[in-house]
Amino acid sequence: MLHSDATYDPGMSTTRSRDLGDLERAVMTVLWDHGPDQSVREVMHELNDSRNLAYTTVMTVLDRLSKKGLAQRRRDGRAFRYTAASTREELTAASMRSGLETLDTGDRRAAMLHFLGQSDPAELADLREALAEVERRHR
């Protein structure tokens, strides 16, 4: 079986995917900071203040981001223009939630393990009492 996937080589995978992750983050930041309908060349121009990237690299990253649903693209002549699918604030808020919305909460709870999940906050007095119990027993 052939493994053409760049992430296959175990020696390379960490650095490779990390670099790619950094790049995706940088490109998303450009889309967030510089408004809608950015062309590949515009994004490349913004990024190349700090790094030297090929046109095709930026195009590939933008393509990956739109496949992941993080960016939306619109055809403009022979090229595409890209817009962030949601604002940074919206996406951050969505990443914070354990997801009380559409999906079955049971599945959500198994998808991500919250340190303290799905519970009503306890009364502070009850907590103090329980904390005192911890300190008393773990001497």
Next chain:
Amino acid sequence: MDALPVLALVLLALTLTVVAPRAMSPQTSFRLCPGAALLAWQSVTVSGVCAALVSAPLAAWGIRQDHEGVWWAATALSGAMLARLLLSGHRVGTGLRTLRRRHRDQVDVLARIDEQTGVSVLDHASPTAYCLPGRRRRIVLSRGALEALDESETAALLAHERAHLRARHDIILEFFTVVHHAVPRPLRCETALAETHLLIEALADRAALRRCGARPLAGALVAMNGSTPPGATLAGGSDQARVRLLLIADAATRRPGRAALIYSFALGVLALPVALAVVSL
């Protein structure tokens, strides 16, 4: 062939799938030995599924010469149950992986990576912390969580999350979720699923307190109390912070006798349907 073992097997299947989850979830003493208790829950689940799958064909085995139709119907019933289980496994499995991948993609473009710990930090004021299990796993903290916790508490919280990831607690949870969805809706026991979640948290707490001590972990629980919005609370999951603090307090006491008792219960539950099936043939 004897009818009695078959009858016992049918009763056992019903007991393990319908009665046991409802009888076991209020038993808070199980929580004092979370590792043993999780094993007991797993054996009850596996055993119940096995008993349910084999009891109908075994019941019709003796009369298969005279009533071939009944035998086929019984086998078809088992086949349908197995198909339902496999379908549930497929649905839950792909659903979870899709959710985790989407969530990880989001986190990866948003979060900064903390140089020291390698965790992803989201720029948000309210405290939250979770891990995304899987091959490309992530531990995610919010800026609010880092501000709410001191250094030792952060270490305890990270030890808790790393225990989840290292011990693959997600697989145990996935298993319970698959079986839960395979059971017809009126027979499902939500409190049982919530209880297994709590046991898994208690188990990760045990690992964290062995590594970082009880007080930092307890401090982290107090600081993070109320960090998830209320509303999705399930029975048994309310005031989880208080329950877990009391379990951390109790972890100072060794309970080998109780653990041994729960382990033997787990073993017995696994052996029972096998013994009955063998005897009935």
